[in-house]
Amino acid sequence: MRPAQPTQGMCMKIRRQMRETARTLGRRLFPAWAAERAIRYERLVRRSRGVPEVARQVSERLGSAVLGGPFEGMLLVPGFEERIASPVLKLLGSYEQQLHRPIEVAIETQPKRIANVGSADGYYAIGLALRLPGAIVHAYDSASTAREMARETARINGVAERMLVHGRCRHIRAGFDLVVCDIEGAEGDLLHAEALSSTMVIVETHDHAVPGITEVLVNRFAATHDVDVLGSIEADDTALLAWLSQKDQEIALDEMRAGAEQRWLVMRPRSQRDGQRVA
Numbered sequence: 001m002r003p004a005q006p007t008q009g010m011c012m013k014i015r016r017q018m019r020e021t022a023r024t025l026g027r028r029l030f031p032a033w034a035a036e037r038a039i040r041y042e043r044l045v046r047r048s049r050g051v052p053e054v055a056r057q058v059s060e061r062l063g064s065a066v067l068g069g070p071f072e073g074m075l076l077v078p079g080f081e082e083r084i085a086s087p088v089l090k091l092l093g094s095y096e097q098q099l100h101r102p103i104e105v106a107i108e109t110q111p112k113r114i115a116n117v118g119s120a121d122g123y124y125a126i127g128l129a130l131r132l133p134g135a136i137v138h139a140y141d142s143a144s145t146a147r148e149m150a151r152e153t154a155r156i157n158g159v160a161e162r163m164l165v166h167g168r169c170r171h172i173r174a175g176f177d178l179v180v181c182d183i184e185g186a187e188g189d190l191l192h193a194e195a196l197s198s199t200m201v202i203v204e205t206h207d208h209a210v211p212g213i214t215e216v217l218v219n220r221f222a223a224t225h226d227v228d229v230l231g232s233i234e235a236d237d238t239a240l241l242a243w244l245s246q247k248d249q250e251i252a253l254d255e256m257r258a259g260a261e262q263r264w265l266v267m268r269p270r271s272q273r274d275g276q277r278v279a
Helices: 008-029 031-048 051-062 087-092 097-108 123-131 144-156 213-221 246-253
Strands: 113-117 136-140 163-166 178-181 200-205 225-230 263-269
Touching: 031 051, 031 144, 051 087, 051 246, 087 246, 097 123, 097 200, 097 225, 097 263, 113 123, 123 136, 123 144, 123 163, 123 178, 144 163, 200 213, 213 225, 213 263
Parallel strands: 113 136, 113 178, 136 163, 178 200
Antiparallel strands: 200 263, 225 263
16 A cells, blocks of 8 residues: 555645754854844834835824823834834834733733843833833843844933843843843743742743744743733724725734744743732
């Protein structure tokens, strides 16, 4: 009996897995190069899909200050339409809506030392610095392009003196009150309950890059933290964008996650247990 031939779907799945494995290996061996390459590639993809053009239409009408959500009023970096991911969603304040409540819960605890690992353009780092005028925020990113955007955004929002921008984060030591982390599959290498036993952690997990990483982290932190697993929420800001065509609305509201299932863990230390759940 001849062995079964792989189907087209199987071949596509294997190719995707091989690409993810190559990207993960590249991020581990050459993190700065991989991070810069990812920024360039993502900008090319956004350009090919017409994202900057749609974002410029929106900013011409609505401005460049975030309109809602936890970071309402924050100024986005000049040229954000071309430079940052999900420019319209960030402008509307609808980016990663599933994290709005956890961010507000974190702010209620009044953290003094914050780490944003994988800070990209600084959306979370600068937003938290604005909401928490007594906090020092450490923003980490392997890409120099991202660090430049974060510094620029901090300056125009008047929080540069309270935001320290670093390159790659190799270790997170004890002492942070809040960690917000999005590092494309390396979260399992960086986050350890022993060092973060009294730290609130909000982390995006990437099972498509590291299969099973969500379960690994849930189990790792189960003894010290209350853990909530959150899924994606699609933004629905069609009322604010009703003047755009249907196609342009879809472009504006697409987070471009390529169909990958994304999940977030919100992990609160047991010392904060008397607070409410965040899901």
